[in-house]
Amino acid sequence: MMKGRTLFKSPLPRSHLSDASSAASASAAVATHRLYQVWRGKNRFLCGGRIIFGPDASSIVLTVALIMTPLALFVAFVSFRLAELIGKPFGPAVPATAMAVGVFDVVVLVLTSGRDPGIIPRNARPPDPEDYAGTDSSASPAAASGGGGRGASWPLPPTRDVYMNGMVVKVKYCHTCMLYRPPRCSHCSVCNNCVERFDHHCPWVGQCIGKRNYRFFFMFISSTTFLCLYVFGFCWVNLYLITRQYDCSFGRAVAESPVSGFLIVYTFVTAWFVGGLTAFHSYLVCTNQTTYENFRYRYEGKGNPFNRGAAANIAEIFLSPIPPSRNDFRAKVSLADPDAAALYYSLGPLSSESRVSFYTRDSLSFDMAKASFDLDYSAKRPSVASSDFGEIYGQGHGALDRCATQQQQQPRHSIFGGPGRESRKVDDEADGVQAELGAVMQYGAAAGRPHGREFEAV
Structure with missing residues (x-):
């Protein structure tokens, strides 16, 4: 009986099996989310996105x-x-x-x-600058301020001219949706969506x-x-x-x-x-x-x-037929895809296990993707070597330690004499980031993968 038990003994410790099973379930949960669950707009959905x-x-x-x-x-x-x-x-x-x-x-x-x-679907990345290489962008305000990032000038002009019934109509570039809006389209600041033939946002009906x-x-x-x-x-x-x-x-x-x-x-x-x-x-x-x-x-x-x-x-x-919606809100979205990850970075209802599983995949975290597009959406993002991420990761830990030491030595005080709300908020954020990075390292070590590859950019 003892020999029979040893024959079926698992070659891996129980902790590794639990980590692997939780990772598999988390990755499966990430892959089975529907579009309305990770929608970046401010809309509300009922009946499963219908x-x-x-x-x-x-x-x-x-x-x-x-x-x-x-x-x-x-x-x-x-x-x-x-x-x-x-x-x-x-x-x-x-x-x-x-x-x-x-x-x-x-x-x-x-x-x-x-x-x-x-609603016009967003782009995961800006249009390729090569498509508009012949367009004059000298009038762009970003070109004058050097906002092109890695390029010498702004590759995408703020407006383009299109012809409608023999007349010139200017279409604008939407920095939020990263696309040139079709004619008569505008971005609604209330719903945070580009809407085709936008009329207005009516507060009485609660919809664009x-x-x-x-x-x-x-x-x-x-x-x-x-x-x-x-x-x-x-x-x-x-x-x-x-x-x-x-x-x-x-x-x-x-x-x-x-x-x-x-x-x-x-x-x-x-x-x-x-x-x-x-x-x-x-x-x-x-x-x-x-x-x-x-x-x-x-x-x-x-x-x-x-x-x-x-x-x-x-x-x-x-009398004209109503065009079908351009968005299938019930479609399944795989956040393992880098384009989908960059497009739907507002996870919302995802659990902490799903977030950790996503961070350890071959893509950027949502906050990093958001900062990349907001600061520089004019050029393609180059790949970052694993050694660079190792240095960044080490600097991040050092910065967290220095922040924690400074907060212990020089705590902020409010006008009432006690520690201020701002100090507590900074402490909570620092603790949350440190815990998140620790969880990522622990999961990466359990999976047996180098840390640099976990954060390799796309």
Whole structure:
């Protein structure tokens, strides 16, 4: 029995087996994350990435409450009584129409807020400078300041000229998404995405308004305007019929139906807002403009290359097919790929084991990739030798030790006499970095790989 046990004894210590199993599980976890889980934008996702909202999606609750509360009051306290006063066959249509328009209003609101507005995927790296070698970049502000990094001049110009319907349109380079924006595209600072045919970011729907949801946004504001005018008009009709039925004054009719008086005031104020918005966007649809272009006087003094006439512009907005989304938010993303690692460096829900496993793969850490692109995105990153990373790693440990010694000798104090919050924050960050580097070294030693190769840059 003893010999049988020794025959099946594992040749590796138990600690090595646990480290290897945890590394395999961590690498598998990293490889099976979906796109919406590591998305760099500020969007919120529901139903496993099938529904996408903006960062201020909670405002939809307020918008629905502002619409449905007065509608419920109208249906419950005004419409059925008005249906009795009007009689058949038109009376029963009053509450039915109000409820149908209300349901349609909420549906188009969800379609506006819960879909991809036309987000353009980011690039993992800037465009190759060789593609724009013949472009003059002397006008670039970075060229004048020597911001080209390793190059003598700025290889990518800040703008490019493209031709649309025989007219020149300038497109800008987006430093965040590292791409030249298509015509009529802009970067939304709220959602942190480049949106195709960007109109504006609407806080009432909590989403950007772009090429894929502008149609539903227009339906939403126009149906809300119709609902306000509908309730406003039939509340007046209700008060008028009450005065005729009871042969009383208008004030007595308001006292008899106070909900009608309240809804008249409420819908009058609301109709000015949504009605003006509907009229403004009707003008934009007929002239084929966006709110962003109109507010910036983009076509003042020159022709609009996208204007094809009122009828064709209306058909383009409401009759043309909606293009499919350029992003498959449920697609699996392998962070072992250097391009994917650089593109989706905001891990978010990943566990600490997954982070350590990723750091030990043949790619840069997310913070290092972010700093590289933010500081110098004009040139390709050269490979860094393992000896260089060894020196950097040694200097990092020495810097941490010096920081810890200085903090022990000269602690910062707040105005209240005790250690300040800033000092505690620095201590926590230093401890976290030191623990992270220690975990990486421990894992690398357990896997039997040299430290330099673990951090080899791509």
